[in-house]
Amino acid sequence: MSNRMLVSPYSFCWNASCSAYGQPDLGNIRKFGRTPGGVQRYQCRLCHRTFVETIGTVFYGRRRSQETIIECLALLAERNSLAAIHRVKGVKEETVMAWLRTAAAHVERIEALLLANYKLTRAQLDAMWVYVGNKGEKGAMPKPMSAAPSGAA
Numbered sequence: 001m002s003n004r005m006l007v008s009p010y011s012f013c014w015n016a017s018c019s020a021y022g023q024p025d026l027g028n029i030r031k032f033g034r035t036p037g038g039v040q041r042y043q044c045r046l047c048h049r050t051f052v053e054t055i056g057t058v059f060y061g062r063r064r065s066q067e068t069i070i071e072c073l074a075l076l077a078e079r080n081s082l083a084a085i086h087r088v089k090g091v092k093e094e095t096v097m098a099w100l101r102t103a104a105a106h107v108e109r110i111e112a113l114l115l116a117n118y119k120l121t122r123a124q125l126d127a128m129w130v131y132v133g134n135k136g137e138k139g140a141m142p143k144p145m146s147a148a149p150s151g152a153a
């Protein structure tokens with residue numbers, strides 16, 4: 001895994017209950033007007049869920065790019081240890097854990113990003129959340145698909 005740009009947030013569906021969830025370039029996403037604030041809105045032709053182009057922006061104001069953060073989470077899902085990630089990416093263990101706790105507050109979106117960019121399996125994603133469940137704050141692990149993502153429009 002080398003540094004690279006993440007796939008466009010409007011190239012795949014962000015709805016976890018959609019058959020096209022996290023699968024880029026299926027041709028199921030179309031432009032769907034703009035928000036009152038002028039942000040481009042998109043719609044999945046399959047599930048009809050709409051979302052805005054900023055939906056993928058989960059990590060604001062971090063020193064590391066979102067690409068790096070998502071890559072570290074993908075490495076964790078692929079069963080790399082925190083020590084290994086520190087060695088390979090130069091990111092401290094507590095930093096990765098802090099990202100993982102932030103990710104846990106946006107399960108549907110983070111999984112969409114990981115699926116779209118790293119072709120992870122359901123089991124790998126689950127393993128990653130178990131990790132934050134074990135090592136993170138007690139009760140910090142939300143149920144996937146509990147509420148509508150705040151980025152939905």
Ligand SMILES: [Zn+2]
Pocket residue numbers: 013014015018019020021044045046047048049
């Ligand atoms: Zn969809």
